[in-house]
Amino acid sequence: MNENILSLEPKALWKNFRDLTLIPRPSKHEKKVTDFLLDFGKKHCDEAFIDNVGNVVFRKKSTISMANRKGILLQAHCDMVPQKDDNKVHNFETDPIETIVTDGFVMANKTTLGADDGMGVAAIMTIMQDENLQHGPLEALITIDEETGLTGAFGLEPNLLKSDVLLNLDSEEDNIFYIGCAGGITANIEANLTFEDVYDGFTPYIINVDGFLGGHSGSDIHKNRPNAIKILFRLFMEAENFDIKICNFEGGSLSNAIPRSCKAQILVDSSKISEFESFVTNFNKTIYREYSNFDPNGKISFIKQDSLPSKCLSDDSSKRIIFLVNSIVSGVFTMSADIPGLVETSNNLAIVKIENSKALITTLLRSSVDSQSKYLCNIIKCQVEYCGAKISFSGEYPGWKPNTQSEIMEIMKSIYKENFGEEPIITAIHAGLECGLILGKYPKLDVISFGPNLFNVHTPTEKVEIKSVQKIMKLLYEVIKNAPFKGGLIA
Numbered sequence: 001m002n003e004n005i006l007s008l009e010p011k012a013l014w015k016n017f018r019d020l021t022l023i024p025r026p027s028k029h030e031k032k033v034t035d036f037l038l039d040f041g042k043k044h045c046d047e048a049f050i051d052n053v054g055n056v057v058f059r060k061k062s063t064i065s066m067a068n069r070k071g072i073l074l075q076a077h078c079d080m081v082p083q084k085d086d087n088k089v090h091n092f093e094t095d096p097i098e099t100i101v102t103d104g105f106v107m108a109n110k111t112t113l114g115a116d117d118g119m120g121v122a123a124i125m126t127i128m129q130d131e132n133l134q135h136g137p138l139e140a141l142i143t144i145d146e147e148t149g150l151t152g153a154f155g156l157e158p159n160l161l162k163s164d165v166l167l168n169l170d171s172e173e174d175n176i177f178y179i180g181c182a183g184g185i186t187a188n189i190e191a192n193l194t195f196e197d198v199y200d201g202f203t204p205y206i207i208n209v210d211g212f213l214g215g216h217s218g219s220d221i222h223k224n225r226p227n228a229i230k231i232l233f234r235l236f237m238e239a240e241n242f243d244i245k246i247c248n249f250e251g252g253s254l255s256n257a258i259p260r261s262c263k264a265q266i267l268v269d270s271s272k273i274s275e276f277e278s279f280v281t282n283f284n285k286t287i288y289r290e291y292s293n294f295d296p297n298g299k300i301s302f303i304k305q306d307s308l309p310s311k312c313l314s315d316d317s318s319k320r321i322i323f324l325v326n327s328i329v330s331g332v333f334t335m336s337a338d339i340p341g342l343v344e345t346s347n348n349l350a351i352v353k354i355e356n357s358k359a360l361i362t363t364l365l366r367s368s369v370d371s372q373s374k375y376l377c378n379i380i381k382c383q384v385e386y387c388g389a390k391i392s393f394s395g396e397y398p399g400w401k402p403n404t405q406s407e408i409m410e411i412m413k414s415i416y417k418e419n420f421g422e423e424p425i426i427t428a429i430h431a432g433l434e435c436g437l438i439l440g441k442y443p444k445l446d447v448i449s450f451g452p453n454l455f456n457v458h459t460p461t462e463k464v465e466i467k468s469v470q471k472i473m474k475l476l477y478e479v480i481k482n483a484p485f486k487g488g489l490i491a
Contacts, residue, residue, distance in 0.1 A: 002099045005106055008466055010473055012129065017122035021097040021114060026082040027148040029093050030054065033078050037121070037142055044129040045140075053155030058128055058140035059162075069136030069483040073163035073445070074127060076120025076170055077146035077434065081254060081458045085110040086210060086261065088460070105455075107463035115464040116457040117146070120169030123476060136483045139163045146170075146434060147256060150397050153437035161442055165408050167479065168435050168449035172219060172457060173425075174468040177416075178449040179409055180428030181436060182218065182343075182366040183399035185373065186255055187380055189361035191321055191389035193354065195311040202245065202267035204305040207232065207280070209251070212291075212298035214260030216458045217348035217364055218431025221258070222332050226291050226298055228252070228262040229352050233325040235283055235300065236264075236318075242276050244268055245312040246321075252351035255364040256432075257458040259350060265305075267312055277302065321359050324387040325352065328363065333376050336368065336428075343430040345372040347380065359389075366430060368399050400436035400447070402428055407484050408446045415478045420471070446484075450475070 002021050008014040025033040037056045041048025047059035056078070062069065082092035088110035098109035107113055124140045127133065139162060143152030171178055209228040215221075229251040236244065244266045251262025268276045284300040291298065313321070330349035336342040345367035352361050363380065367373035377393060384391040403409075409426065416424045435447050453468035455461075 002096070004101045005099050008101070008106075009470060010126070013122050013126045013469065013473055016125040017118055018099070020118045020121060021099055024093050024095060025078055025080055025114070026092040027079040027145050030079050030144045034144065037078065040125060041128070051157060051160060053152055054144045055152045055156065056142040057160065058124070060128060060135070060138040062136045063134045066134055066136040066483070068486055070165055070486055071137035071139060071163035072480060072483055073139045073141060073161060073166045074124045075141045075143070075166055075168050075434065075438070076117045076124055077143045077152065078121050079145055079147050080114035080116065080118060081112050081147050081257060083112045083214070083253070083257065083458060083460055085460045104466055105463040106466060107461065110460050112458065112460060113462040113464065115454050115462060116172070117170045119452055119454070119464060119469065123169050123473060126473070127476065127480065133477070133480065135480050137163065138480070143434060148254065149395060150432070150434060150437060153434040154397070156438060156441055158441040164444070164446065165484065166435065166438065166445045166447040167408075167476070168433055168447065169451055170433055171429070171449045171451035172454040174451070174453050174471050175422070176425045176427060176450070177409060177412060178429045178433070179404070179406060179426060179447070180368065180402035181400045181433040182368045182430045183370070183373065183397055183436060184364055184366045184432045185377065185396040186394050187363045187365060187377070188392045188394060189363070189384050189389055191324065191359040191361070191387065193317045193321070193357050193359055194314040195357065196314050198267065198308050198310055198312050201270055202308065203270045203273050204247070204308055205266050205268060206263060206303040206305060207235065207266060208261070208263045208301045208303070210261035210299065212260045213295050213456065213461070214258045214459045215456065216431060217256045217258055217346075217350065218366055219429065219457070221346045221348060221430065222343050223294070224331070225258055226287070226295055227330050227349055228259040228298075229325065229349050230330055231287060231300065232262040232264060233322055235280070236322045237326050238283065239276070239279060242268055242272050242279070246318050247309045247312045248354050250353045252362070254458070255348070255350045255362050257350065258348060260459065262352070265309065267308070320387045324383065324389060325349070325361070327383045328361075328380060329376065330363070334372055339427055342428060344368055345376055346430065347376060366432060368428060368430070397432060398436040398440055400433060400439060403446070406446055406448065408448050411482060411484060412448060412450070412475070412479055415482060416475060419474060419478060
């Protein structure tokens, strides 16, 4: 299986990536892959072990000619986001990823590929198994559960690592070096709901919003991609003349993914079903007109059901939850005044569902400015409490403040220009990287993040550009061979 990528260059890296695709590794289910990596490390490294939280650590002593160089830490995460098309049968806890090579890219068969951050892990494996590479002290940290909780980075022990330089391999554009990132915090919202008996005179429907691109709630949040939850609740708001009754709703699956789909069971006055169906059809056309230039495949559809459910939300509960979801900020909140084009603060309305007579809503706020993050938290808190709901915040992680005097940045800029004939872009990213958490425990590390071109991560159309992988591996090899000298002299 997945032999189609074994002929790609560099062969060692694609062999390692192929091996990773065969191992199910959704977030919080990483034991199979960490066991695999531990066996790999014991075979190719001087040290290999799993730390107290479940991260994998490799170490290789310097070659004789490079003993005077600073130690380099290669870092990536081994978990992946499990997303698939609605019509795709795939169990992420048991099934391997099926890869496709097409038009210069590698992608998966209607699921996420796991190049985020399987490419980073495969790169680390390739470096560590290369017996011909001349290198200073090498260390690798492969973390768990980056995508849903940063568990590995949060649990990292402060005296475990020995390196001086951190190369984070979890970025997605091959001409950009990141030297800073946003922090984040999750908002957890609960709204009590009351239900009432359903009586005759209503017709039940399932409303589906699906087919949208979705995307990464950090790196794609500025692209104005439709949020399926917002679209569904906008439909509810604009359908007030039909006196619809909501029975259930569910949308989104991950806090860091822009929701691609959302659905609800509703009731419509049987005397108005013709007008209602025309309304949904026209609403679908409106959404298409608004987003067709960059997200043309999303749609809103309805299915008439045969039997009535026994309960639906009371009118008061329906009004409160429709108002709340429509009022919550979702998307870009502020742009950076310091770095042109960089999102400073955003919020992703990520998950909604009904469970145990409560509406449960999850959003993920990101910001590179603490005061703006606090301001947005307070705005959402006001909206939630105005609607009689409760809010709590969890999972806060720090941003990474740019170091414009970075030694490794200067080395990499020089290598990049020499090898590729252009200057790289040096900037910060709105997405959250583990660098901030690691720096909090190892403040003396000199940190930079880079990686190959990835597209549509966290979606079933995720893909990685093959020639970009070749470019980044050349860069990585050159950086390791030109590691800074101990004492601060540039090689």
